[in-house]
Amino acid sequence: MDQAAIIGVGMTKIEANKAGDTFADMVWEAVNKALDDAGMTINDVDNVVTTSNDFWDGRTISCMAVGDASGARHKNASCVEGDGTFGAFYGLTRALSGDYGTTLVTAHSKGSESISSLITNAAFDPIYERAIGMDMITACAMQATAYLDRTGTTPDQLAMVSVKNHGNAKQNPLAQLPMDLTVDDVLKSEMLSDPLHKLDCSPVSDGCCAIIIANQARASKYSGRPVWIKGVSFCSDSYFLGDRDLARAPSLAQAAQSAFAMAGIKDPATEIDVAELYDAFTYQELMWLEAMGLCEDGKAGSRLESGDFHRNGRLPVNPSGGLLSGHPVIAAGLIRIAEIVKQLRGEAGGYQIPDARRGVAQGVNGLCGQSHCVWVLDRDNQEKEIG
Amino acid sequence: MQPTKEDCFIVEGKLALPYQYFAGRTGSRFLIALRDEKKIRGIRCEKCNKVFVPPRSTCERCFSDISQSWVDLEDTGTVTGFTVVRYEEPYQPTKPPYILALIKLDGADTPIAHIIKDIPLTEMKLGLKVKAVFAEKTTSTIMDIDHFRPQEDG
Amino acid sequence: MADTLADVEPMIYESQISVPYSWWAGDTASRFFRSLRDEKKIMGTKCAKCSRVYIPPRKVCPSCFSENPEWTEVSDQGVLQSFTIARRQLASLPEKVPVILGLIKLDGADTGLLHYLDEVDQKQLRIGMRVKAKFADNRSGGIRDIEYFRPAK
Ligand SMILES: [Zn+2]
Ligand SMILES: [Zn+2]
Numbered sequence: 001m002d003q004a005a006i007i008g009v010g011m012t013k014i015e016a017n018k019a020g021d022t023f024a025d026m027v028w029e030a031v032n033k034a035l036d037d038a039g040m041t042i043n044d045v046d047n048v049v050t051t052s053n054d055f056w057d058g059r060t061i062s063c064m065a066v067g068d069a070s071g072a073r074h075k076n077a078s079c080v081e082g083d084g085t086f087g088a089f090y091g092l093t094r095a096l097s098g099d100y101g102t103t104l105v106t107a108h109s110k111g112s113e114s115i116s117s118l119i120t121n122a123a124f125d126p127i128y129e130r131a132i133g134m135d136m137i138t139a140c141a142m143q144a145t146a147y148l149d150r151t152g153t154t155p156d157q158l159a160m161v162s163v164k165n166h167g168n169a170k171q172n173p174l175a176q177l178p179m180d181l182t183v184d185d186v187l188k189s190e191m192l193s194d195p196l197h198k199l200d201c202s203p204v205s206d207g208c209c210a211i212i213i214a215n216q217a218r219a220s221k222y223s224g225r226p227v228w229i230k231g232v233s234f235c236s237d238s239y240f241l242g243d244r245d246l247a248r249a250p251s252l253a254q255a256a257q258s259a260f261a262m263a264g265i266k267d268p269a270t271e272i273d274v275a276e277l278y279d280a281f282t283y284q285e286l287m288w289l290e291a292m293g294l295c296e297d298g299k300a301g302s303r304l305e306s307g308d309f310h311r312n313g314r315l316p317v318n319p320s321g322g323l324l325s326g327h328p329v330i331a332a333g334l335i336r337i338a339e340i341v342k343q344l345r346g347e348a349g350g351y352q353i354p355d356a357r358r359g360v361a362q363g364v365n366g367l368c369g370q371s372h373c374v375w376v377l378d379r380d381n382q383e384k385e386i387g
Numbered sequence: 388m389q390p391t392k393e394d395c396f397i398v399e400g401k402l403a404l405p406y407q408y409f410a411g412r413t414g415s416r417f418l419i420a421l422r423d424e425k426k427i428r429g430i431r432c433e434k435c436n437k438v439f440v441p442p443r444s445t446c447e448r449c450f451s452d453i454s455q456s457w458v459d460l461e462d463t464g465t466v467t468g469f470t471v472v473r474y475e476e477p478y479q480p481t482k483p484p485y486i487l488a489l490i491k492l493d494g495a496d497t498p499i500a501h502i503i504k505d506i507p508l509t510e511m512k513l514g515l516k517v518k519a520v521f522a523e524k525t526t527s528t529i530m531d532i533d534h535f536r537p538q539e540d541g
Numbered sequence: 542m543a544d545t546l547a548d549v550e551p552m553i554y555e556s557q558i559s560v561p562y563s564w565w566a567g568d569t570a571s572r573f574f575r576s577l578r579d580e581k582k583i584m585g586t587k588c589a590k591c592s593r594v595y596i597p598p599r600k601v602c603p604s605c606f607s608e609n610p611e612w613t614e615v616s617d618q619g620v621l622q623s624f625t626i627a628r629r630q631l632a633s634l635p636e637k638v639p640v641i642l643g644l645i646k647l648d649g650a651d652t653g654l655l656h657y658l659d660e661v662d663q664k665q666l667r668i669g670m671r672v673k674a675k676f677a678d679n680r681s682g683g684i685r686d687i688e689y690f691r692p693a694k
Contacts, residue, residue: 394568394571394572394575395565395566395567395568395571396565396566396570396571396574396575396682396683397563397564397565397566398563398564398566398683399561399562399563399564400561400562400563400564401559401560401561401562402558402559402560402562403557403558403559403560404557404558404559405555405556405557406555406556406557406558407553407554407555407556408553408554408556409551409552409553410551410552410553410554411551412549412551414552415549415550415551415552416549418552419549419550419552527552527554528554
């Protein structure tokens with residue numbers, strides 16, 4: 001394909017409750033940070049993609065309510081429902097279409113304004129399943145049971161993900177929950193749904209992220225340093241949980257394989273310098289690592305124990321603190337992309353991975369990782385043409 | 388064999404979701420002025436020379452932060468659009484038929500939507516001069532303006 | 542926008558989105574519910590191409606993207622594929638915690654069914670255990686016509 005780059009990123013602080021900001025206020029802040037970062041004005045933005053969800057926003061046609069704050073007035077603006085990585089994918093295709101040189105992509109949500117258990121319960125099939133009363137936490141707990149059973153990963157190893165990511169968050173001024181934890185703290189926190197303790201789960205959060213994607217012709221026109229999009233892919237699994245093998249993530253494996261292939265990466269475990277993954281729950285970071293081929297199947301727990309995924313390890317995972325340290329639904333995946341951009345530009349401050357050249361970001365849509373979107377980003381644009 | 392319609396089940400449900408809308412900094416200032424001072428306040432964009440009400444933090448036209456330039460508005464204004472609502476829905480603030488109108492307050496450039504009472508439906512017209520009637524009990528919402536009524540000399 | 546609300550009292554509009562909704566079960570699910578209610582039978586649909594049997598029944602096979610023309614009865618017994626014990630009273634749960642939620646693959650089916658488990662010692666719970674449906678005494682044509690699953694004798 002033709003080349004495209006991310007030339008600006010902007011994020012609000014992730015907080016438990018942004019009482020002072022409406023949705024539009026959060027979007028305004030993130031968009032202006034992204035514009036400043038890119039060295040652009042709103043007039044340089046050719047089109048806008050907003051990403052939101054009506055239930056989380058408590059408003060129907062929610063994507064249109066943030067158009068003004070996104071500078072979308074009298075511009076081509078379009079909407080995606082789901083994780084921000086999927087909004088960004090749509091934004092990328094628009095930049096590559098030739099009709100638009102630059103796309104502004106936003107993603108936001110406020111978990112603080114409603115009850116996430118009821119919202120995620122409404123994701124289940126109303127005819128066959130909803131009356132059982134499951135939500136995201138109980139469904140993912142069931143997936144965690146299956147994953148632990150298949151791989152022999154232990155609750156202690158899950159707890160180590162929480163310890164690592166909350167610890168990483170101490171260097172990230174935008175994170176909601178920087179914490180000094182021990183494995184014991186995690187295991188002694190409230191058991192919400194076996195085997196997931198409270199500290200195995202990401203918090204309820206408010207936040208917004210914006211990125212600006214440019215085609216090759218426009219990528220170097222502004223002062224923002226471009227980070228090149230080398231491979232992108234997404235893939236979806238069956239809707240019904242009972243149709244899937246919950247202990248595996250074949251749709252992520254496929255998305256990752258094709259994104260890495262597009263980027264010309266043969267062995268992602270050695271060629272990727274930094275990863276920002278969708279750790280909505282501790283077990284997910286390990287399960288996703290394995291599915292993406294960043295670690296041997298069933299070994300992520302023990303590799304974590306030996307320090308591979310720490311900031312100074314072989315493959316640092318979620319150096320920003322990840323979703324466990326702040327999880328604004330919808331924005332979460334786009335934040336993963338923005339964090340990788342910061343790493344590859346060397347702008348990640350206290351949690352910078354030295355000399356990070358190539359990184360991967362992942363977003364998830366649906367219950368128990370039904371659908372995954374994988375982005376491979378590169379600091380340089382000197383590798384061979386992809387396509 | 389095709390099932391008959393009587394054979395088909397309906398799962399009755401309800402999408403019921405408690406929700407707390409945080410008005411934010413700008414919305415909160417607007418609601419507090421309504422509640423405590425019975426004042427309707429707007430925000431002016433100095434660049435575009437437009438006064439927005441209800442107020443918002445940013446100007447959609449010139450894309451600038453306008454959250455600090457508050458202006459007091461009159462509680463009087465002009466009807467720029469209206470309809471008579473004749474169907475009944477559970478979310479309506481009053482029983483139909485009632486007049487739903489866009490009212491441009493004196494000093495504002497954008498109209499607000501509200502209801503108009505104290506006028507026969509047949510006499511309702513565009514350009515009507517109206518005045519806000521504040522609610523006796525506050526609910527800290529836009530319904531602290533109970534309704535608009537025709538101005539005496541309107 | 543991130544400056545504090547120090548000088549402004551944050552106003553909250555308490556509300557509830559409440560929309561009545563009727564989900565038409567359609568002819569496939571309706572047939573499934575009729576069998577549950579009237580005969581205590583669990584019926585699945587079978588794909589003509591790959592022979593996979595779907596529980597809960599679907600009109601279309603998601604693997605082959607073709608219709609599932611055949612109905613077949615599956616057993617009221619099966620294998621526990623995964624489970625969790627919900628311990629916090631999450632807003633979505635209609636039952637009092639702790640409740641055990643399970644994914645059950647019935648004998649004769651190729652896909653799992655989400656349901657409750659009961660009459661089981663929490664310590665005995667394990668993936669692969671055999672379970673059996675307990676039907677509700679009063680059945681009205683819904684997924685709760687199976688009250689829960691319990692260990693098979
Ligand atoms: Zn302006
Ligand atoms: Zn098939």
